[in-house]
Amino acid sequence: MKPAVLFLCVHNAGRSQMAAALLAREAGDRIAVYSAGSAPGETLNPAVVAALLEWDIDITGNRPQKFTDEMVQDASVIITMGCGDVCPVYPGKKYMDWALQDPAGQPIETVREIRDDILLRVQGLVADLLK
Numbered sequence: 001m002k003p004a005v006l007f008l009c010v011h012n013a014g015r016s017q018m019a020a021a022l023l024a025r026e027a028g029d030r031i032a033v034y035s036a037g038s039a040p041g042e043t044l045n046p047a048v049v050a051a052l053l054e055w056d057i058d059i060t061g062n063r064p065q066k067f068t069d070e071m072v073q074d075a076s077v078i079i080t081m082g083c084g085d086v087c088p089v090y091p092g093k094k095y096m097d098w099a100l101q102d103p104a105g106q107p108i109e110t111v112r113e114i115r116d117d118i119l120l121r122v123q124g125l126v127a128d129l130l131k
Contacts, residue, residue: 003129004032006075008087012037012064014045014103015081018115021057022122030130034075036067038086047111048103054112077129 007016020035041064103111
């Protein structure tokens with residue numbers, strides 16, 4: 001069974017969307033990827049969309065979504081991103097917390113730095129999950 005990763009944040013409009021898109025690009029179909037929030041926003045962060053488009057990754061069709069029990073149950077690893085106590089904790093699941101700056105309201109230069117940081121973490125995650 002292939003591993004599955006759930007990226008969780010509050011609004012599912014920035015960090016978790018970037019992480020999911022980068023993991024999908026790096027792992028292809030070898031890892032199932034989910035992205036969700038505890039209190040989803042209305043729209044994606046435009047600077048996040050722009051930063052990913054610079055790398056030919058188009059998430060314009062994505063929408064922030066609330067996590068479901070099914071997503072959590074399917075996940076081999078749940079990676080939280082700045083949601084603290086708001087993110088669910090399910091017994092028996094492997095959790096990681098990625099302390100990342102929130103891209104909300106940040107200039108594109110800062111969003112690029114966050115994107116680059118997420119890419120390095122994603123590459124390490126792929127190496128760990130597929131060894």
